[in-house]
Amino acid sequence: MRRLLPLAWPVWIGQLAVMLFSTVDTLMLGRVGAQDVAALAVGSAAYITIFVGLMGVVLAVGPLAGRLFGAGDRPAAGQLFVQAQWLALLVALPGCVLLLWPEPFIALARLEPALAQRVTDYTRPLALALPFALLTTAFRGFANAVSRPKAVMALQMGGLALKVPLNALLVFGWGPIPALGVAGCAWATTLVMVLQAAVAQGLLRGDRFYRPFQVPHLWDTRPKAAALWQQLRLGLPMGGSILVEVTGFTFMAFFIARLGATAVAGHQIAVNLVAMMFMMALALGTAGGTLVAQHLGAQQVKEAQAVGRHVLWLCGGLAAALGGLVALARQPIVALYTNDATAAQAALPLLVWIWFFHLGDALQTVSASVLRAHHVATAPMVIYVLALWGVGIGGGYWLAFGPAQWGAVGFWSAATAGLCVSAVLLVGLQTWVERQASVDACRLNSAG
Numbered sequence: 001m002r003r004l005l006p007l008a009w010p011v012w013i014g015q016l017a018v019m020l021f022s023t024v025d026t027l028m029l030g031r032v033g034a035q036d037v038a039a040l041a042v043g044s045a046a047y048i049t050i051f052v053g054l055m056g057v058v059l060a061v062g063p064l065a066g067r068l069f070g071a072g073d074r075p076a077a078g079q080l081f082v083q084a085q086w087l088a089l090l091v092a093l094p095g096c097v098l099l100l101w102p103e104p105f106i107a108l109a110r111l112e113p114a115l116a117q118r119v120t121d122y123t124r125p126l127a128l129a130l131p132f133a134l135l136t137t138a139f140r141g142f143a144n145a146v147s148r149p150k151a152v153m154a155l156q157m158g159g160l161a162l163k164v165p166l167n168a169l170l171v172f173g174w175g176p177i178p179a180l181g182v183a184g185c186a187w188a189t190t191l192v193m194v195l196q197a198a199v200a201q202g203l204l205r206g207d208r209f210y211r212p213f214q215v216p217h218l219w220d221t222r223p224k225a226a227a228l229w230q231q232l233r234l235g236l237p238m239g240g241s242i243l244v245e246v247t248g249f250t251f252m253a254f255f256i257a258r259l260g261a262t263a264v265a266g267h268q269i270a271v272n273l274v275a276m277m278f279m280m281a282l283a284l285g286t287a288g289g290t291l292v293a294q295h296l297g298a299q300q301v302k303e304a305q306a307v308g309r310h311v312l313w314l315c316g317g318l319a320a321a322l323g324g325l326v327a328l329a330r331q332p333i334v335a336l337y338t339n340d341a342t343a344a345q346a347a348l349p350l351l352v353w354i355w356f357f358h359l360g361d362a363l364q365t366v367s368a369s370v371l372r373a374h375h376v377a378t379a380p381m382v383i384y385v386l387a388l389w390g391v392g393i394g395g396g397y398w399l400a401f402g403p404a405q406w407g408a409v410g411f412w413s414a415a416t417a418g419l420c421v422s423a424v425l426l427v428g429l430q431t432w433v434e435r436q437a438s439v440d441a442c443r444l445n446s447a448g
Contacts, residue, residue: 003307004314008286011152013153013156029171029182037264038265042111042119042254042257043123045251047122049243049246049247054091058087061138061231062290063289064230066290066293068080070298083224083231084141092130096131099127105254106120109258118182122183122185122186124186128190132193133196136196136197139200139204145293149286155196167185170184237381245384248389248392249271253268255397265340266408277319280319280322281319285315288366290373291304293373296437299441304434305434315365324355334348356420363427364426368380371430374434392415399411399414
């Protein structure tokens, strides 16, 4: 815990600040109207689906740079980071196209024309934000891999501090600035993403810690096929896993949107709350994965196994306690989000599932992070497809629209079951991979 917590708490605070972007949007638009909240739910689901899938590819820099850092090869880690930035810009291109023309997501949600226009007004500014957000993601993965999470935390907290006044100004308007509603949230996020990417580049040049990595300016380099392929071999299954994980929830928003604006507004409240809770598991998983990768780079297999086991137990205990607290206090929590009685009534039944939902979510997140440190990403992706798409989305669609007609509750109950299945399978896979690593290390020592 002495080694995990110094790495985990800055990640937790920083990611919580990122998550509060969505919370700020939801709270402010809750005062505008259910239509804008519904547009935010569908539009943000589209953006998150695109961004997080691409983010997973870019974050392959973390496990790779972590091993190089553990082995003491800082210049190689710096060169790897430069190529991660090129990868971020290249993979952003198709994402920008989808954000400019979000019709596939609108068709999936079967939105009425007025609501569809609000969604388009929200996604188009984010096409400009995406490349800058992915560049910042590359910096985040690299900084965390070299045990420098506080720099990332400062960047994310500064972004939140800027987001709040910009959001209020653009959502509600002031003086000559018109009230943009849901589109104002997107423009505020875009401005923050551009500034964050600029500050991250400044940190690389101004912080003496990064000098031994010899990181050149991006414009002084060019993309290298071999280096990009090295990251893609790990990044594509990582991105696929994260994409499946996220779409297991974002697709819920698209399908629940078919039930009407009230249902999707209640879902947006519940999913925002769960996402904030998820930041704790993400922080511990990131810290655990960082230490495991560094130990593996230094050929310390037993230490890597110990970290993986302890972070799993720690996160599971905290998740069980936090999930229970939120489930029991769901009524006052929902009251903080909205003063719309119908939206609150739609959200309350969904929060009943949070206890088990969050526990399964936390365990699978930590196991996936540890497995990526071992460069194991394809098998987790298969598990996610079966559990989150098969059980979660498939089962949720049948419960929501089939004979049971459970509506949004059907999706949340099936998603909970899918997360628990993925947690059991990933923890089992982590145990097997760690044992195999120990066996391989013993064989190498015997041969030596």
